[in-house]
Amino acid sequence: MTDGFFEVVARQRACRAFDPDREVGDDLVERVLDAARFAPSAENTQPWVFIVVHDAERRARLTDLMARLWAAAPDRGMDEALHADVGAAFGGGFATAPVWIVVGADDERAPRPEQSSSIYPAVQNLLLAATALGLGSAMTTIASYDPAEVRAIAGLPESVRPYAMVPLGWPAKPLGPPRRRPVAEIAHREAFGESW
Amino acid sequence: MTDGFFEVVARQRACRAFDPDREVGDDLVERVLDAARFAPSAENTQPWVFIVVHDAERRARLTDLMARLWAAAPDRGMDEALHADVGAAFGGGFATAPVWIVVGADDERAPRPEQSSSIYPAVQNLLLAATALGLGSAMTTIASYDPAEVRAIAGLPESVRPYAMVPLGWPAKPLGPPRRRPVAEIAHREAFGESW
Numbered sequence: 218m219t220d221g222f223f224e225v226v227a228r229q230r231a232c233r234a235f236d237p238d239r240e241v242g243d244d245l246v247e248r249v250l251d252a253a254r255f256a257p258s259a260e261n262t263q264p265w266v267f268i269v270v271h272d273a274e275r276r277a278r279l280t281d282l283m284a285r286l287w288a289a290a291p292d293r294g295m296d297e298a299l300h301a302d303v304g305a306a307f308g309g310g311f312a313t314a315p316v317w318i319v320v321g322a323d324d325e326r327a328p329r330p331e332q333s334s335s336i337y338p339a340v341q342n343l344l345l346a347a348t349a350l351g352l353g354s355a356m357t358t359i360a361s362y363d364p365a366e367v368r369a370i371a372g373l374p375e376s377v378r379p380y381a382m383v384p385l386g387w388p389a390k391p392l393g394p395p396r397r398r399p400v401a402e403i404a405h406r407e408a409f410g411e412s413w
Numbered sequence: 414m415t416d417g418f419f420e421v422v423a424r425q426r427a428c429r430a431f432d433p434d435r436e437v438g439d440d441l442v443e444r445v446l447d448a449a450r451f452a453p454s455a456e457n458t459q460p461w462v463f464i465v466v467h468d469a470e471r472r473a474r475l476t477d478l479m480a481r482l483w484a485a486a487p488d489r490g491m492d493e494a495l496h497a498d499v500g501a502a503f504g505g506g507f508a509t510a511p512v513w514i515v516v517g518a519d520d521e522r523a524p525r526p527e528q529s530s531s532i533y534p535a536v537q538n539l540l541l542a543a544t545a546l547g548l549g550s551a552m553t554t555i556a557s558y559d560p561a562e563v564r565a566i567a568g569l570p571e572s573v574r575p576y577a578m579v580p581l582g583w584p585a586k587p588l589g590p591p592r593r594r595p596v597a598e599i600a601h602r603e604a605f606g607e608s609w
Contacts, residue, residue, distance in 0.1 A: 220417070220418070221416070221417065221418065222416070222417065222418045222421045222541065222542070222545040223444075223448065223542070223545065225418045226448045226451050226538055226541070226542070227448075227451050229451055229452075229453070231453060247596060248419075250596045250599070250600050250609075251596055252419065252422045252423075253599075254593045254594060254595075254596060254599055255422050255423055255425055255591060255593055256425075256537060257425070257426075257427055257537075257540065257551070257552045259554070260489070260491050260492075260495065260499070261492070261495055261592065263593060263594050263599070265599055266599060266601070266605065267599055267600045267601065267609075268600075268601045268602075268603070268604065268605060269600060269601065269602055269603070269609060270603055271602075271603065272603050275603065275604075293456070293524075295456050296456075296457070299456065299457055303456070328489075331554070333529035333530070333533060334529070334533055334552065334554045334576070334577065336533075337529060337530055337532075337533030337534050337537070338533050338534070338536065338537035338540070338552065340534065341452060341453075341533070341534035341537040341538065342422055342537065342541075344453065344534070345418065345422070345538075345541075346418070346419070346422070349418040349419065355453070356453045356530065356534065358455070358527070358530045371604055371605060372603075372604030372605045372606065372607075373605045374605060377605065380530070381530065395451055396457065397450045397451055397459060398450060398459050399450075400443060400446045400447055400450060403446070403449075403450055403459070403461055403462060403463055404446050404463045404464075404465060405462070405463065405464045405465065406464075406465055406467075407464070407465070407466055407467065407468050407471065407568075408464065408471075408567055408568030409462065409464060409567060409568045409569045409570060409573065410568065411568075413446075413463075413465060
């Protein structure tokens with residue numbers, strides 16, 4: 218299932234529960250990684266590192282870590298329904314993903330202040346590619362608040378800082394359309410506050 | 414010019430010189446902003462702010478700021494040909510773009526540590542959408558090193574932090590394919606260092 222660019226963009230949505238019995242083939246993982254590498258990066262340093270985790274024990278350590286960090290996170294007045302959805306994901310939904318991709322940046326390729334503007338575009342390419350292929354995925358960053366533990370799980374050297382962890386799998390149920398603010402609310406003409 | 418998702422992804426490349434006589438219609442700007450808003454964001458906070466700058470004086474202030482910051486930046490051993498290209502862009506190529514989009518994040522919607530993982534995916538959607546439409550664009554972040562000056566140029570309140578500035582226009586010449594590392598160099602199986 219591959220279709221037009223704008224259709225893929227408008228369909229992308231966080232998937233928080235996966236079909237635990239359906240694997241994701243290496244050919245599909247390769248396609249999402251191939252998309253990721255085309256992202257722009259600061260001075261074309263391409264500082265990204267992708268660890269593709271299938272191993273059940275490593276995946277469990279990763280999702281347990283995320284569950285612990287979520288449980289300890291302060292409630293910031295998140296929308297109640299969304300809070301319940303995200304809580305269910307960290308509480309077990311994400312653990313159904315057959316593959317996790319840990320995305321990091323290598324300090325030896327790009328300095329810290331320039332990493333996020335390179336890494337997150339690559340992750341976005343990855344998420345969009347998954348969507349184009351009919352796979353479920355999600356941007357999660359919570360585990361990066363404990364980089365030492367992520368390094369231990371994914372065998373990352375000290376020079377690689379984890380930024381995002383993306384579950385990949387087949388959605389347990391069809392995903393509805395994303396809920397987003399309209400352009401008129403987010404765009405301004407010439408200066409902030411001037412309506413677009 | 415709109416085509417398949419994977420073709421658009423593989424074609425995206427930084428454009429550093431634009432046709433100064435060819436405007437970008439509001440309909441096209443609207444389409445790239447429409448794509449941007451579908452990005453994921455931390456807890457769906459959608460903290461993005463887009464300032465669409467056409468005004469020649471504001472654009473000149475922005476590209477002058479970028480030129481000054483580039484001239485003052487330390488040389489980090491960038492590839493020589495790329496260094497020359499980027500220098501030419503900051504030295505005048507970017508000034509040929511008829512539109513600049515300043516992208517910021519609003520502290521009132523999302524806390525600082527969670528902004529970059531929301532903003533850069535939205536910028537990436539914007540860049541990809543521009544590519545899909547045949548427009549040239551580029552991710553630039555250098556001006557964000559002087560947030561006060563960007564705030565002054567784009568009329569941003571203190572609560573909005575600038576993250577990226579994207580030129581939009583028609584490429585002065587066709588863009589070649591991007592140069593990227595192969596998947597085998599950036600992907601690892603189960604743990605860092607294990608070949609994919």
